[in-house]
Amino acid sequence: MEKKKVSISDVAQRAGVSITTVSRVINNVPTVSKKNRIKVEEAIAHLHFQPDVSAQRLASGVNNSIGLVIPGYPGIFHSFYAIEVIRGVGHSCETLQLDMVFHITNGLNPLNSTHVGGIVFADVIENRRQVEAALKNGTPCFVVNHKVEDFEVNYIAVDNVLGGELAGDYLSGFGHKKIATITGDINTQSGFQRLQGFTKILKKKQISLPEDYVLKGDYSRRSARLAAEKILTLADRPTAVFAASDDMALEAIAVFLENGIKIPEDISVVGFDDNPICLYGPVALTTIKQPLFEMAKDAVHYLYEMMKGKTMPTQKILLKPELIVRDSCAPSKG
Amino acid sequence: MEKKKVSISDVAQRAGVSITTVSRVINNVPTVSKKNRIKVEEAIAHLHFQPDVSAQRLASGVNNSIGLVIPGYPGIFHSFYAIEVIRGVGHSCETLQLDMVFHITNGLNPLNSTHVGGIVFADVIENRRQVEAALKNGTPCFVVNHKVEDFEVNYIAVDNVLGGELAGDYLSGFGHKKIATITGDINTQSGFQRLQGFTKILKKKQISLPEDYVLKGDYSRRSARLAAEKILTLADRPTAVFAASDDMALEAIAVFLENGIKIPEDISVVGFDDNPICLYGPVALTTIKQPLFEMAKDAVHYLYEMMKGKTMPTQKILLKPELIVRDSCAPSKG
DNA sequence: CTGAAAGCGCTAACAA
DNA sequence: TTGTTAGCGCTTTCAG
Numbered sequence: 001m002e003k004k005k006v007s008i009s010d011v012a013q014r015a016g017v018s019i020t021t022v023s024r025v026i027n028n029v030p031t032v033s034k035k036n037r038i039k040v041e042e043a044i045a046h047l048h049f050q051p052d053v054s055a056q057r058l059a060s061g062v063n064n065s066i067g068l069v070i071p072g073y074p075g076i077f078h079s080f081y082a083i084e085v086i087r088g089v090g091h092s093c094e095t096l097q098l099d100m101v102f103h104i105t106n107g108l109n110p111l112n113s114t115h116v117g118g119i120v121f122a123d124v125i126e127n128r129r130q131v132e133a134a135l136k137n138g139t140p141c142f143v144v145n146h147k148v149e150d151f152e153v154n155y156i157a158v159d160n161v162l163g164g165e166l167a168g169d170y171l172s173g174f175g176h177k178k179i180a181t182i183t184g185d186i187n188t189q190s191g192f193q194r195l196q197g198f199t200k201i202l203k204k205k206q207i208s209l210p211e212d213y214v215l216k217g218d219y220s221r222r223s224a225r226l227a228a229e230k231i232l233t234l235a236d237r238p239t240a241v242f243a244a245s246d247d248m249a250l251e252a253i254a255v256f257l258e259n260g261i262k263i264p265e266d267i268s269v270v271g272f273d274d275n276p277i278c279l280y281g282p283v284a285l286t287t288i289k290q291p292l293f294e295m296a297k298d299a300v301h302y303l304y305e306m307m308k309g310k311t312m313p314t315q316k317i318l319l320k321p322e323l324i325v326r327d328s329c330a331p332s333k334g
Numbered sequence: 335m336e337k338k339k340v341s342i343s344d345v346a347q348r349a350g351v352s353i354t355t356v357s358r359v360i361n362n363v364p365t366v367s368k369k370n371r372i373k374v375e376e377a378i379a380h381l382h383f384q385p386d387v388s389a390q391r392l393a394s395g396v397n398n399s400i401g402l403v404i405p406g407y408p409g410i411f412h413s414f415y416a417i418e419v420i421r422g423v424g425h426s427c428e429t430l431q432l433d434m435v436f437h438i439t440n441g442l443n444p445l446n447s448t449h450v451g452g453i454v455f456a457d458v459i460e461n462r463r464q465v466e467a468a469l470k471n472g473t474p475c476f477v478v479n480h481k482v483e484d485f486e487v488n489y490i491a492v493d494n495v496l497g498g499e500l501a502g503d504y505l506s507g508f509g510h511k512k513i514a515t516i517t518g519d520i521n522t523q524s525g526f527q528r529l530q531g532f533t534k535i536l537k538k539k540q541i542s543l544p545e546d547y548v549l550k551g552d553y554s555r556r557s558a559r560l561a562a563e564k565i566l567t568l569a570d571r572p573t574a575v576f577a578a579s580d581d582m583a584l585e586a587i588a589v590f591l592e593n594g595i596k597i598p599e600d601i602s603v604v605g606f607d608d609n610p611i612c613l614y615g616p617v618a619l620t621t622i623k624q625p626l627f628e629m630a631k632d633a634v635h636y637l638y639e640m641m642k643g644k645t646m647p648t649q650k651i652l653l654k655p656e657l658i659v660r661d662s663c664a665p666s667k668g
Numbered sequence: 669c670t671g672a673a674a675g676c677g678c679t680a681a682c683a684a
Numbered sequence: 685t686t687g688t689t690a691g692c693g694c695t696t697t698c699a700g
Contacts (some may be wrong), residue, residue, distance in 0.1 A: 018687045339693090
């Protein structure tokens with residue numbers, strides 16, 4: 001397996017034309033005679049020639065791949081969140097014929113932005129400096145799932161505050177007065193804001209939220225299990241629970257079921273995400289939908305336009321989450 | 335957001351040295367005086383200089399990113415299989431400081447192998463020609479999860495035949511005589527071979543396998559549901575089922591439960607994968623473990639050595655799957 | 669320890 | 685419609 005480098009000049013030689021003509025064929029420039037085009041194509045096929053991507057980029061200044069920067073915390077790949085963003089970016093890249101450079105990082109070892117034509121950041125918790133660096137050298141960036149207020153960058157996110165409100169509103173609309181919540185990681189924007197929205201709506205509806213009704217989770221199933229067990233020990237047991245992710249909601253339901261508690265008869269549960277696993281549990285989960293896949297897709301399409309040279313205004317998009325009603329909630333018996 | 339291109343010569347100018355010296359600093363060549371090194375580092379930091387990756391590759395001939403080619407069929411991102419491979423490759427790339435170029439394809443639009451220093455192929459159903467093309471131009475390749483016999487390429491796979499045997503052996507060891515199977519996609523190597531192993535062991539144990547005990551699935555949950563429903567209509571209902579993936583096994587269990595059938599009392603079920611969701615279902619699933627994550631990780635490490643110039647023998651690795659006993663099987667009552 | 673100069677493989681004016 | 689030529693930004697001999 002030695003390095004046989006077939007270059008454009010090998011092709012030119014075999015086809016009996018100049019390398020420029022070969023280049024034109026590669027790039028579908030129309031001004032090539034049919035005769036030459038055929039000769040060149042024959043040579044390319046015969047020699048298994050693949051143009052050197054690095055050389056093309058260097059010479060043309062165009063880079064047709066987009067970077068996806070994912071925060072590198074453990075368990076990221078088990079999160080619905082990351083998978084959906086990867087899916088969305090992957091889908092768009094496939095459609096637009098872009099390559100996708102995948103970069104997992106905790107903030108150190110940043111993605112060299114000369115590597116790609118545009119970058120999607122899945123969240124920016126530890127990566128703010130990376131975004132700034134990329135922006136500074138003129139690489140278009142798009143942040144997905146994080147509302148960025150303090151500097152000028154495109155973002156597309158879901159209104160997590162509203163999401164928390166929707167959940168609280170729905171549950172209280174069923175007459176529940178004792179509603180607990182299992183939060184996401186409070187250090188993330190989503191975790192914090194969902195709790196914020198939930199708290200806000202309860203206050204507005206004059207439903208009290210005792211401190212021990214706020215169970216700190218971190219999006220892991222394990223944390224949800226602990227939280228659910230805690231809930232069962234509460235003297236004044238809640239009749240409804242809002243979990244900040246579907247994963248956590250399902251884990252909580254599992255714990256409740258294990259303890260002979262009926263869902264939704266004894267405890268109503270609302271999740272967050274609209275993860276397909278909602279449908280496969282012991283009870284179809286009512287949840288708040290956030291269109292992660294679509295957000296990632298849109299971000300790539302936008303970057304694509306910029307990469308083609310179009311100048312576009314900064315996008316600051318905040319989508320509305322949506323309540324998806326299924327079978328995990330029931331009216332309060334109280 | 336204009337394109338400000340800071341180049342190595344800008345850095346050299348500001349530091350008052352030649353571009354060669356700057357290059358040496360970038361590449362950690364030791365023969366640079368402390369004084370110059372500091373000047374250069376200051377200039378790099380001040381100018382926010384990032385070396386142009388394409389130029390580096392072109393000049394040095396070294397490409398530090400590895401490609402991951404994933405078959406582009408719908409639902410791929412919901413498969414445990416793809417996610418695990420992505421995780422494994424991602425993990426190694428993070429460790430080795432490589433970038434990961436992600437390429438989803440159905441065989442058309444192949445990955446240009448000049449793009450990367452090495453390629454991991456997640457399966458090769460539609461991608462054989464891509465592998466050959468990459469090999470031909472000297473790019474090291476590694477196929478994960480597919481035993482490739484008919485041409486010379488590294489692969490690491492699990493012995494799916496043995497996996498099928500393990501499942502059949504375990505079930506029959508419990509005294510079951512009526513064992514059905516829900517197959518994976520028979521067009522895939524894994525689906526075909528798991529069935530093969532299962533059939534083989536039953537024959538060896540002289541347990542008959544009527545035609546209607548072999549339910550054709552395709553790894554989707556939907557296909558498993560259909561298969562499970564079919565099983566329930568069988569005149570001579572089986573007392574055990576081997577499903578070719580955990581996802582399908584769990585879906586079948588859901589169907590059985592919905593119909594008042596007890597697991598494992600009435601029907602024993604074995605899955606395949608050792609997907610973490612095994613633990614979260616209504617009953618912990620007994621399954622056959624295949625170390626996808628580790629396989630992908632190993633493949634990348636091997637490619638890394640080759641990319642550093644080491645010549646290595648072709649790897650043809652067939653791992654043994656492992657039976658993981660949990661709660662979804664019970665002795666036959668018959 | 670440092671720098672000048674020759675490419676790496678390709679694209680993009682500019683001529684022809 | 686074609687070819688010549690000058691780089692793209694960097695690494696790498698090879699002198700000094």
